Amino acid sequence: MPKSDHRIRVTKMLIRRAFTELLRTKPIQSISVKELCETAGINRGTFYAHYTDIYDLLKKMEEEMLVDFQQALRPLLEVHEGGITPAKITAGIFQCLKENADICTVTLGPFGDKEFAARLIRIGRDNYVESYQRFFKGATPRQLEYYYAFVSAGCIGMLERWLAEGMHTSAEEMADMAEKIMMYGIGFLRGEEAGGEVKADYPV
Amino acid sequence: MPKSDHRIRVTKMLIRRAFTELLRTKPIQSISVKELCETAGINRGTFYAHYTDIYDLLKKMEEEMLVDFQQALRPLLEVHEGGITPAKITAGIFQCLKENADICTVTLGPFGDKEFAARLIRIGRDNYVESYQRFFKGATPRQLEYYYAFVSAGCIGMLERWLAEGMHTSAEEMADMAEKIMMYGIGFLRGEEAGGEVKADYPV
DNA sequence: AACGATATTCAACACTGTGTTGAAATACCT
DNA sequence: AGGTATTTCAACACAGTGTTGAATATCGTT
Numbered sequence: 001m002p003k004s005d006h007r008i009r010v011t012k013m014l015i016r017r018a019f020t021e022l023l024r025t026k027p028i029q030s031i032s033v034k035e036l037c038e039t040a041g042i043n044r045g046t047f048y049a050h051y052t053d054i055y056d057l058l059k060k061m062e063e064e065m066l067v068d069f070q071q072a073l074r075p076l077l078e079v080h081e082g083g084i085t086p087a088k089i090t091a092g093i094f095q096c097l098k099e100n101a102d103i104c105t106v107t108l109g110p111f112g113d114k115e116f117a118a119r120l121i122r123i124g125r126d127n128y129v130e131s132y133q134r135f136f137k138g139a140t141p142r143q144l145e146y147y148y149a150f151v152s153a154g155c156i157g158m159l160e161r162w163l164a165e166g167m168h169t170s171a172e173e174m175a176d177m178a179e180k181i182m183m184y185g186i187g188f189l190r191g192e193e194a195g196g197e198v199k200a201d202y203p204v
Numbered sequence: 205m206p207k208s209d210h211r212i213r214v215t216k217m218l219i220r221r222a223f224t225e226l227l228r229t230k231p232i233q234s235i236s237v238k239e240l241c242e243t244a245g246i247n248r249g250t251f252y253a254h255y256t257d258i259y260d261l262l263k264k265m266e267e268e269m270l271v272d273f274q275q276a277l278r279p280l281l282e283v284h285e286g287g288i289t290p291a292k293i294t295a296g297i298f299q300c301l302k303e304n305a306d307i308c309t310v311t312l313g314p315f316g317d318k319e320f321a322a323r324l325i326r327i328g329r330d331n332y333v334e335s336y337q338r339f340f341k342g343a344t345p346r347q348l349e350y351y352y353a354f355v356s357a358g359c360i361g362m363l364e365r366w367l368a369e370g371m372h373t374s375a376e377e378m379a380d381m382a383e384k385i386m387m388y389g390i391g392f393l394r395g396e397e398a399g400g401e402v403k404a405d406y407p408v
Numbered sequence: 409a410a411c412g413a414t415a416t417t418c419a420a421c422a423c424t425g426t427g428t429t430g431a432a433a434t435a436c437c438t
Numbered sequence: 439a440g441g442t443a444t445t446t447c448a449a450c451a452c453a454g455t456g457t458t459g460a461a462t463a464t465c466g467t468t
Contacts, residue, residue: 007444029233043446114318139393146362150385153361154354161353181354185389189343189351211415247417
């Protein structure tokens with residue numbers, strides 16, 4: 001039982017390549033199935049054999065990326081109490097995004113899909129929030145909500161800028177910056193490394 | 205010379221009302237001009253007399269919102285050195301968004317437009333970045349870039365959550381939270397009000 | 409109130425893209 | 439090499455697009 005026919009893989013590869021190529025020049029809403037198939041060099045009927053429409057294609061591509069994303073995070077999260085710092089987790093995230101740059105530059109780019117970013121955020125959410133909650137009992141749930149809304153969107157914003165600039169900075173350095181901004185806010189710009197209490201109290 | 209015919213205003217109002225109504229139920233990409241005109245109760249030809257397509261309509265609605273946005277910010281920015289705190293500016297921003305909730309819930313919502321959020325960010329950018337640069341000479345330009353990318357996206361993220369929750373929190377409180385997160389990072393959750401040096405050194 | 413000007417309606421048009429069909433051709437895997 | 443699965447191809451009905459011109463309704467002004 002051939003899990004994946006060679007022809008199918010080729011077809012899907014052609015479709016996806018053509019799709020990302022088109023997305024570099026125009027927003028998704030003005031890409032038609034017809035045009036996509038012509039640039040991919042495949043028959044239109046073949047497209048419909050695999051996807052229902054353009055947005056279905058996008059969704060499935062994102063899906064596969066998110067599987068990678070989850071897999072990249074899992075080993076980091078499993079140890080959890082075994083000396084893994086939040087910085088390392090964050091670095092792992094950036095690294096994973098870097099490895100999937102071709103898709104991410106599109107889905108996180110100016111013509112990208114908001115929902116995709118939202119899902120990236122949601123994946124991180126459950127892992128981070130509970131750690132926070134344990135260590136900041138004084139904070140109200142609403143404050144926690146908004147803090148997470150802020151920093152998650154903030155990380156996405158950094159990621160977008162990073163991708164837009166060709167990812168010259170290393171994943172580790174990006175993670176380090178993100179971590180520090182989350183920890184110290186604007187203190188980050190003052191090279192505030194030894195934050196004292198705040199850092200010490202943060203879950204390891 | 206009548207600057208705006210009464211009929212035109214009525215037509216545009218009907219179109220926009222129908223548009224936001226439809227956007228509450230389905231993503232923009234599956235709204236056709238035909239359907240829009242039917243729910244608006246106007247002729248399809250009339251739509252094309254004012255807009256070229258659905259996205260043109262969205263763009264023009266966003267445009268008007270951004271004019272409001274700019275106007276709401278200008279008085280705050282003009283004084284600039286006269287005792288206006290960043291907190292007040294931020295509160296003004298949240299207030300403006302709240303007044304344009306009908307459009308913003310759409311353009312910043314899950315089916316919304318990334319470019320719109322990006323433009324909101326860009327408007328704030330020029331005003332904030334130079335203030336930062338003046339006071340944080342130790343920071344590299346890249347650090348400034350990424351710090352701004354982080355906090356601007358962070359604010360948008362908070363805004364989105366705020367809109368999604370029906371804006372029950374006051375604009376002032378939102379601004380206060382945003383401000384503190386930007387200043388103290390996670391220290392915000394520990395009720396860190398008297399940040400000492402950091403706050404004192406921050407531009408007024 | 410009546411005017412010219414302007415906006416909207418309406419029906420019709422050609423056109424593009426959609427999504428599906430069945431049969432033929434092609435490539436796959438064992 | 440053979441049976442199977444995939445792709446191709448032409449054709450189809452269908453829905454939405456964007457534009458047209460003439461008729462109608464509404465406007466601002468005198």
